[in-house]
Amino acid sequence: MREIGQKVLGVIGGMGPLASQLFYKMVIDKTDAHCDQEHLNLIILNHATMPDRTAAIKSGDLEELYHKLLHDAKFLEVGGADYIAIPCNTSHVLIDRLQKNLKIPMINMIKEAAxxxxxxxxxxxxxxxxxxxxxxxxxxxxxxxxxxxxSTVVPSRENQAKVMKLIYDGIKDGNPIDMKEFHEIEKELRDEGCKCVLMACTELSCFKQMNNLSDYFIDAMEILAERSIVLCGKKLK
Known part of the structure; x- marks a missing residue:
């Protein structure tokens, strides 16, 4: 896939699959391209069986997750990627460790979004x-x-449980989402004086897109898509 003058974006996806397909769509939609050949070359590795990131963090054992992410990253590196993007916020707990073992740069969604x-x-x-x-x-x-x-504000324990329910039961499992609960989360953050809210989970990126949420909600994955396009030498629309 490597061609003179063209950079390749490698994507470690599947965390979750719905978010990965939305990331790909964002890259397509946001690239200033007028024909197939003007779009960005990508290698998308949809590793849906990657261990759950939050479960790994809570268990205190990140080794299996780290080694699988590193294997995927090296696969993309050998395959010709110039940059690697991971459309999964939680996995970035390992990004510095991963970067030390790669020859190509990883695009840090946390740093880019902040x-x-x-x-x-x-x-x-x-x-x-x-x-x-x-x-x-x-x-x-x-x-x-x-x-x-x-300054950052996170939801109360009660509302954080609602966030997890939205992510895991709603988006990942495909069940109906209780919008009343989401508005309760939003109200708490507005009452705390938040100027805006960062959707810092790629399932929440999907949720924002599905429900056409306002610009009060900033999408970290959208920022990752934009930076990926620019770093790989393409122009944004």
């Missing part, structure tokens, strides 16, 4: 974070935002 929010709104404001328990507990976004002078 910087994008900073560029839009500056510092000294409150940002709501909606994510899995694993992403919240490892403070991936809290640490990155703090370094930029952004």
């Amino acid at each position: 910087m994008s929010v900073y560029c839009r709104y500056g510092e000294d404001f409150k940002l709501g974070i909606l994510a899995t328990d694993g992403t919240i507990e490892t403070k991936l976004y809290q640490k990155e935002c703090k370094a930029l002078g952004i």
Whole structure:
């Protein structure tokens, strides 16, 4: 697939599959292309049997997850990828460790999303974070935002349980979503004074797209798609 003047994006997908197909669609929709040949070359590895990221974090044993992610990343590297994107926020708990063992760069969704929010709104404001328990507990976004002078707010324990229900029972399992519960989560974050809310789980990216949510909800995966396009030498629409 490697061609002179064309960069290849490698994608470790399947976490979950619905989010991965949305990421691919975002890359297509956001690329300034007028024919097939102007689109970005991608290698998409849909590793749906990857161990659950939040479960791995809660167990305290990340080794199986790490080795499978590294195997996939090296597969993409050998296959000709110039960059690697992982449309899964929680897996970024391992991104620094993975990067040390690769020759090509990984696009860090956590850093890119935090910087994008900073560029839009500056510092000294409150940002709501909606994510899995694993992403919240490892403070991936809290640490990155703090370094930029952004305060973060996460849901209460009761509302975090509703977030997990939306992610796992709603999007991953395909069951109906209780919008009343989502609005309760939103109200809590608005009442806390959040200027905007980061959808920091790729299932929540799907949820935003399905329900046409307002720009109050910023999609981390959308930012990853945009940065992937630009870093691989294409223009955004």
